[in-house]
Amino acid sequence: EAGVTQFPSHSVIEKGQTVTLRCDPISGHDNLYWYRRVMGKEIKFLLHFVKESKQDESGMPNNRFLAERTGGTYSTLKVQPAELEDSGVYFCASSQQHYQPQHFGDGTRLSIL
Amino acid sequence: GQNIDQPTEMTATEGAIVQINCTYQTSGFNGLFWYQQHAGEAPTFLSYNVLDGLEEKGRFSSFLSRSKGYSYLLLKELQMKDSASYLCAVTHLGQNFVFGPGTRLSVLP
Numbered sequence: 001e002a003g004v005t006q007f008p009s010h011s012v013i014e015k016g017q018t019v020t021l022r023c024d025p026i027s028g029h030d031n032l033y034w035y036r037r038v039m040g041k042e043i044k045f046l047l048h049f050v051k052e053s054k055q056d057e058s059g060m061p062n063n064r065f066l067a068e069r070t071g072g073t074y075s076t077l078k079v080q081p082a083e084l085e086d087s088g089v090y091f092c093a094s095s096q097q098h099y100q101p102q103h104f105g106d107g108t109r110l111s112i113l
Numbered sequence: 114g115q116n117i118d119q120p121t122e123m124t125a126t127e128g129a130i131v132q133i134n135c136t137y138q139t140s141g142f143n144g145l146f147w148y149q150q151h152a153g154e155a156p157t158f159l160s161y162n163v164l165d166g167l168e169e170k171g172r173f174s175s176f177l178s179r180s181k182g183y184s185y186l187l188l189k190e191l192q193m194k195d196s197a198s199y200l201c202a203v204t205h206l207g208q209n210f211v212f213g214p215g216t217r218l219s220v221l222p
Contacts, residue, residue, distance in 0.1 A: 003155075004155070033209065033210070035210075035212075041214075042117075042200075042212045042215065043156070043200065043202075043212040044212070045211065048209055056208075058209075059209070091155070091156070099143055099144055099204050100161075101161050102158070102210065103158065104148075104155040106153075106154060106155045107155060
């Protein structure tokens, strides 16, 4: 089966611009998660979808971040406008059931200049 | 929050055994996961503990003591390809995954 895929693998944008990251979870996985790893720090939870519903978005840094999962399949994470501190690696993960092992994508490395 | 502690770095020799420890806050504990992450790649699931005791999967084993808030990942017959970061992640009831800082393991010939 295909794993979790993320696009793009790298993105370099200027401060103030908009970027949209995409995640395709493993087919059939209702649970989809976004995480971020800032350089030198641990991976931090951003939010959790169950199908198309946001179950927990307590980790979202601020209202410049918007996540959607229309139709309950792929998800997008938009950052608008991007700030320097948004640089990092954004991971997506999916699982069949919550609290079960999550399968991660390779991440999108976001650099804000 | 849930403070998760792991050693920052460890070094071991090819063919040896290494134990990577992880401690966490016990209140509301639900489960503990170990992931392996090579540089620039996705974290890969290794092991999952919910109950006390040892879970063995080939060269990798993970142990959990819920009362002590303690887990370890045991890697046997180390290979060069085992050089990676090892991440401990904990779930607490009503909350999502919390990752530890990771332990960077270097396997030397």
